Amino acid sequence: MGDRTASRYGDDPVLTRATRRAVVSVVGAVVLLVVGLSVAVSLVSFKFGTFAFKAVGATHGWILLLPLAIAVLWLTRAIRRATRGDRLGSDAHELDVDHPLRVSLARLAALADVPVPPLRVVDSQRPNSYVVVEEDGTQTLCVTSSALEACTQAELDAMLAHELFHVAHGDARLTSRLEAMAELADTRVSVLSGWIVPAVRGLMRQRELSADRAAALLTSRPSDLDSAVRTCTRAVHPGPPDLRLVTAVPFVEASSGERPGWCTHPSVDERADSLARVAAQLGQR
Amino acid sequence: MGLFDSLLGRSKPVRPDLDNLFGLPSAAITLETSMGLHPTGTGSVAFRAPEGRAFADVQAEVQQLLDLGGGPAVEAVGDEYGYTWLVVRTDPPDVSSLVTDLHAVNTSLQDSGFGPTLLCSLVSFVDDAGRRAGLVYLYKQGTFYPFVPSTAPGTTITGEAPLRRDNLLEIQLRDLLVNDLRMEKDTSRWFAVWGAPGL
Numbered sequence: 001m002g003d004r005t006a007s008r009y010g011d012d013p014v015l016t017r018a019t020r021r022a023v024v025s026v027v028g029a030v031v032l033l034v035v036g037l038s039v040a041v042s043l044v045s046f047k048f049g050t051f052a053f054k055a056v057g058a059t060h061g062w063i064l065l066l067p068l069a070i071a072v073l074w075l076t077r078a079i080r081r082a083t084r085g086d087r088l089g090s091d092a093h094e095l096d097v098d099h100p101l102r103v104s105l106a107r108l109a110a111l112a113d114v115p116v117p118p119l120r121v122v123d124s125q126r127p128n129s130y131v132v133v134e135e136d137g138t139q140t141l142c143v144t145s146s147a148l149e150a151c152t153q154a155e156l157d158a159m160l161a162h163e164l165f166h167v168a169h170g171d172a173r174l175t176s177r178l179e180a181m182a183e184l185a186d187t188r189v190s191v192l193s194g195w196i197v198p199a200v201r202g203l204m205r206q207r208e209l210s211a212d213r214a215a216a217l218l219t220s221r222p223s224d225l226d227s228a229v230r231t232c233t234r235a236v237h238p239g240p241p242d243l244r245l246v247t248a249v250p251f252v253e254a255s256s257g258e259r260p261g262w263c264t265h266p267s268v269d270e271r272a273d274s275l276a277r278v279a280a281q282l283g284q285r
Numbered sequence: 286m287g288l289f290d291s292l293l294g295r296s297k298p299v300r301p302d303l304d305n306l307f308g309l310p311s312a313a314i315t316l317e318t319s320m321g322l323h324p325t326g327t328g329s330v331a332f333r334a335p336e337g338r339a340f341a342d343v344q345a346e347v348q349q350l351l352d353l354g355g356g357p358a359v360e361a362v363g364d365e366y367g368y369t370w371l372v373v374r375t376d377p378p379d380v381s382s383l384v385t386d387l388h389a390v391n392t393s394l395q396d397s398g399f400g401p402t403l404l405c406s407l408v409s410f411v412d413d414a415g416r417r418a419g420l421v422y423l424y425k426q427g428t429f430y431p432f433v434p435s436t437a438p439g440t441t442i443t444g445e446a447p448l449r450r451d452n453l454l455e456i457q458l459r460d461l462l463v464n465d466l467r468m469e470k471d472t473s474r475w476f477a478v479w480g481a482p483g484l
Contacts, residue, residue: 098448098477104366106476111333111404113425116473154367220333220402221367282335 012277015209022203026178029199030075033181036189037071075184082180083173085135092120092142100153101143105160112161112218114168117141127151127232129159130250131172139167147232154221155228159251161215162225171207178203198261205266209274220282222275229271302427303391305467306384309408312420312429312465313380319461322410322418326378327483329362330390333402334369343369347390350397356389362482368404372482383408391424407432409483418458419484420466421475428469431458432478448479 045067095102102119109116117131118140127147132140141163143156151159166172178200185196212229216222232252253265266274316322334343344361351357359371373386387406394403406422419432435449455475459468469475478484 098450098479100366103477103479106474107366107368107404110423110425110474110476111402115471153365157367217401219367221336223336279336 012213012274012281014277015206015213015274019203019206019210022199022206025199026203029185029196030181032192033185033189033196034068034071034075036185036192037074038067040189041067041070074188075181078180078184079177082176083133085133085137087135088120088122088132088140088142091123092140095119095121101148101156101160104153104157105141105164108157108161108164108218112164112168114164117164117167119143121145121148128250128252129163131163131166133172133176139170139172141167151228151231154224155231158215158219158221158225158228159232161218162211162228162251164218165211165214166207169207171211175204175207201262201264204264205270208265209271212271212274213278216275216278217282222279222282226272226275229268233268303388303395305427305429306388306391306406306422308429308466309384309420310380312462313408313410315462315465316410316418316458320458321412323412324378324380324383325409325411325417325483326375326383327372328375328383328387328406328408329370329372329482330387330394330406331364331368331370331404331478331481332394332399333367333404335402344371347371347393350393351389356393357386359390364480370407370482380408387422405478407478407481407483409481417484418454419478419481420458420462421478423469423474426469426474427467428474429462429466430469430472430475431455431462432475432484433458434479434484448477450477 105119106116118138120140120142122142122144124144125146127144127150129141129143129147132142134140141160143159147156147159182193182197182200186193212225216225219225229252250265253263313324341361344359347359347361351359357373359373362370362372364370371390373383373390375383375386387408391403391406394400403424405424407419408422409417409419411417414436416436417434420429421432422429431454433451433454435451462468
């Protein structure tokens with residue numbers, strides 16, 4: 001893990017602790033899911049072949065591990081299927097080379113010392129931004145057309161910095177894998193989804209808070225990010241959610257009305273609390 | 286960077302190589318002899334000032350830091366993207382002392398904890414016809430790239446006068462200076478610096 005103090009910015013112990021807890025519960029969820037799936041496989045095979053299973057099991061003990069192997073295969077297949085990538089539709093267009101947003105993104109990438117990701121504007125009624133993993137593995141940063149209208153330059157900057165964090169850490173891929181896992185739990189061993197889905201979503205919310213913090217530090221303006229969150233959530237109105245956003249780590253929650261533990265994003269107040277800590281840290285410098 | 290580092294966000298701080306700045310005087314001679322571009326004597330350092338502080342305060346603080354180390358006088362200018370440019374002037378234009386000053390400004394900012402917010406440094410040039418060109422030093426990468434605003438942008442059909450860059454001249458400058466400076470290979474990092482001081 002290297003030098004613990006080698007963080008580019010100061011540490012946020014609250015966030016680190018919460019992230020560590022979320023990682024542990026996701027690891028627990030994976031174990032739980034594999035066990036759950038193998039139990040499901042065993043139950044099915046016992047139902048249809050009790051006699052054969054017992055007969056073979058007596059002489060070849062290893063056969064009892066078969067359900068476990070099937071469960072692992074099942075899980076890896078679901079995860080692989082989820083990481084095949086999306087194709088951006090024809091409503092995603094590129095911006096002019098010297099468009100202020102592209103210049104902003106290039107500057108932020110230079111600040112963060114990461115490669116500049118491709119940027120697309122997607123027609124949508126909801127102000128939002130997200131990262132899409134395309135079929136060839138490129139992570140493309142998308143901003144919706146209504147975000148360009150609703151947000152100020154400073155707010156857009158903060159959103160770009162937030163998404164840049166997700167690109168740099170491959171969060172879109174991580175999220176789609178975790179979501180595939182949660183979906184498998186929900187459809188195949190629904191008894192367990194009460195544990196697994198909140199664990200997965202908990203980690204996703206931690207990723208959002210980390211991205212917020214990194215963006216606030218990168219832009220040196222926590223309050224711009226806070227107002228961007230508020231602008232985007234204020235303007236989210238009921239309607240069918242954009243399905244692309246389910247696996248694409250959007251800036252604000254793509255749909256509303258989820259159960260508290262099942263939200264993919266922290267609440268506006270939670271995000272504001274975390275940003276206030278950054279502001280305090282910046283003020284001390 | 287391991288999985289945990291990635292999740293907990295422990296990226297190592299960048300160690301910038303400010304010494305690359307000292308290649309600028311020889312690059313200035315190359316520009317003078319090959320393209321007729323003279324230094325304007327203006328240089329600047331861009332960074333993101335923390336919110337809630339006025340330019341005057343930032344300028345005063347940085348000036349204080351520079352005075353401690355015997356550095357130059359600076360002037361703080363804001364731009365439309367939210368960056369603060371600290372401008373250093375030499376009159377008559379002298380690239381060597383300008384580079385020393387820019388180095389001092391960068392080091393002071395770095396030592397006082399502004400390192401992560403440092404974006405770039407810029408030195409500008411002008412030829413007899415008034416065409417301007419800038420050499421941008423990317424702080425985090427330690428590389429340079431040229432920025433040349435186009436002198437003949439024209440207007441679009443709707444009558445707007447768009448901002449255009451002279452990409453061909455930029456590429457020529459890159460190829461010209463490749464022996465004097467470490468040039469940035471990835472052109473997607475060549476962001477525009479419209480309205481930067483000295484351009």
